[in-house]
Amino acid sequence: MKNSCIKYGIYFVVIWNIFIAILSYVSFVFYNESIYDEIFGSAFDCSMAVFFIVLWSIIWYFVGYYGRKRFLAGRTLFKDKYSRLDSRAIDKYYSLFYLSKTSRLLMKVVLVSIPSYVLLHLERGFSFFDFIAISLLCMLSVFLFYAYKKLEKESMV
Secondary structure, eight states, X not given: OHHHHHHHHHHHHHXXXXXXXXXXXXXXXXXXXXXXXXXXXXXXXXXXXXXXXXXXXXXXXXXXXXXXXHHHHHHHHHHHHTTTSOHHHHHXXXXXXXXXXXXXXXXXHHHHHHHHHXXXXXXXXXXXXXXXXXXXXXXHHHHHHHHHHHHHHHSOO
């Protein structure tokens, strides 16, 4: 169990750093500015960027580590509650249940990010790419709501 939790913690760190790299690249290509300039202002230096990346990598490691621990503990409780089911059915139904709850959580995060994105860009105005980003966030929230409802119906709980 512990190796599995460590592995998932490392997966989350890698995914987070890839996301930051893509976000930095897109920000530089489309806006000709670094995302670190907006985060840290004009007092930007390399040590602050390294500190930012290391701090958030540590945070995301523990998100993945404890998320996996919580998943395994929940699956164990699910097995105890539905002991008549075989192992494959328990894994299937618990995975559907867990994905349903996770998609609901992500839907809420995306819904909060839409007004945050709008408020962030009120001062400098909106560009065509901002409208594309807002549209993509809206479509993502609709997709996550659909996934939540579909997975909720398919899961037994």
